[in-house]
């Protein structure tokens with residue numbers, strides 16, 4: 001059935017798998033299925049973007065049934081290590097239309113195959129006890145696309161400068177504000193506002209993504225995940241699970257956590273607004289992907305990203 005959903009992604013994804021023969025991504029039984037599913041997920045995500053670019057990832061895996069982490073992905077900041085706002089390398093390459101030789105250091109992905117995974121391209125085939133590989137891969141890849149904050153719990157950025165000093169941040173951080181619209185980071189000085197330290201653990205709706213495209217989708221800006229206890233790798237870099245909880249608002253692909261069973265495989269208007277604000281040109285009607293994936297709904301398992309090491 002999904003065969004009708006021909007991927008026309010203009011972003012070319014290249015993956016360099018570092019696992020040894022017979023393990024992980026090269027598992028004797030599941031290796032090909034896993035690699036195919038990652039390519040499928042990447043192309044599903046790629047359909048949203050009106051861009052032509054070549055990007056590459058180094059892809060590894062672990063097998064750890066006891067770890068919290070299901071998967072992680074990262075892409076370092078592009079450009080000089082000086083105060084300011086920088087895109088991730090992946091973000092820069094997509095937005096600039098990079099078409100040169102493949103660099104597998106644009107981004108990285110690490111997968112935990114110690115968990116239960118469904119590799120199905122059909123959401124309804126993901127059973128209640130399985131994690132949705134495709135949904136998770138789209139989520140992780142989107143972090144590498146720049147859907148990620150580099151604000152640490154103590155208000156420092158990628159350069160680790162003292163709070164209140166100019167620092168280096170991802171493009172995403174430029175648009176983070178309080179619910180009343182005060183910037184977390186001064187757009188002129190690139191300094192985190194020390195008065196907003198509490199906002200980072202301010203609970204439901206404390207921090208918002210405010211931008212030209214995102215703000216009209218949600219009053220006072222799109223709520224960003226700021227649980228009252230800082231969650232390393234999750235706080236600040238996701239849509240707010242407690243707002244987008246499947247009740248008043250739908251669960252979103254970019255929520256911090258999700259459960260087993262069929263996952264979210266389409267981007268909401270909120271997430272699309274955020275992506276436009278951080279510089280992406282999206283396909284006006286990415287309906288082909290979503291029509292074919294009708295019926296997907298949300299989940300709840302723990303998923304973490306790893307921060308970019310700028």
Ligand SMILES: [Zn+2]
Nearest residue numbers: 256303304305
């Ligand atoms: Zn995440």
